[in-house]
Amino acid sequence: MxxxxxxxxxxxxxxxxxxxxxxxxxxxxxxxxxxxxxxxxxxxxxxxxxxxxxxxxxxxxxxxxxxxxxxxxxxxxxxxxxxxxxxxHTELKIGCGDAWWNLFIRDSVRDFRNDFPHSNIAIDVGDHLHLMSLLLSGDINIFVGHEILGLAKYEDVLFHPLFINVDEVFVRKGHPLLGQLCDNEDLARFPTIALRTPNQRFVHLQNQTPELRSFDKLHYLQEKVTYQTNSLLTALDLLQDSDAIFPYPSGMKSYFSTFDIVTLKMPEHFNRSSVGVYLHKDKKQDQQAMALLAQFREMIKNTPNIT
The missing domain is CATH 1.10.10.10 (Winged helix-like DNA-binding domain superfamily/Winged helix DNA-binding domain)
Known part of the structure; x- marks a missing residue:
């Protein structure tokens, strides 16, 4: 009819x-x-x-x-x-840390929106163990974060390195350590702000390696007061309202300066680590995931805030 x-x-x-x-x-x-x-x-x-x-x-x-x-x-x-x-079919389910969202992921998502205006987008922001849990459960398809030292063995996960990140130590203007060259013993006298999800939820994902134990010992992390939160804005509030220190990627200096947050002088960087993309092995040939990976690499070349 x-x-x-x-x-x-x-x-x-x-x-x-x-x-x-x-x-x-x-x-x-x-x-x-x-x-x-x-x-x-x-x-x-x-x-x-x-x-x-x-x-x-x-x-x-x-x-x-x-x-x-x-x-x-x-x-x-x-x-x-x-x-x-x-x-x-083209929905984007991505996870990333706050720093990487600010530095380059936001631009990638904007480009994706322009290319696929009718596609769903889901973005999870969190620490690397939280995002690994989401990747393994299938809640996200790709995540950008630090390489996980001591990651429990998962045969179906691949890590694609993007760049080497360096962390500096951020404090509020007027902090007692400003104006002097600080070492780890100086930092040990002040609380540390940790931007992460409670570790106990994901303890099964990471094994304690000698490298991790050495890092904790070097920075007195087992002995000092810690302020833990999964919100960057909450971390900045705590930082502005206390003498706490906040180790975080150096690329965020410009963003943090708008909150009157500055870096301490140290003889060397607080930490160096590899940042990259985690994917399921079965996503290796996924055209969208691989296109995003190529786009990240291109953007990073043109992002001056990334070391």
């Missing part, structure tokens, strides 16, 4: 069966037969046939207006179905 209605619209528009048949790639007798069939189905006369062509009857005019509305509804439905397919 719907096919007959579409043919009727073309005949009514052309007011000539031969011309309409040519547009529809049908023979003229077939189209004429179909229009008679439509009139029989509706039990009404739709056309007045003359030697010069055809004209719509009053019923034909009414049907023409309604049929055009049906056609628009059908076309809009097809468009919505295609958008829905795209929304789920």
């Amino acid at each position: 719907f096919k007959l209605m579409l043919q009727f619209i073309q005949v009514a528009k052309a007011q000539n069966v031969t011309q309409a048949a040519s547009v529809l790639c049908l023979s003229q007798p077939t189209l004429s037969h179909n229009m008679h069939k439509l009139e029989d189905k509706l039990d009404t006369k739709l056309f007045n046939r003359t030697s010069k062509g055809i004209k719509l009857t009053q019923s034909g005019e009414l049907l023409y207006e309604q049929a055009k509305m049906m056609q628009h509804l059908y076309e809009n439905t097809l468009i919505k179905l295609e958008k829905n397919k795209l929304r789920h």
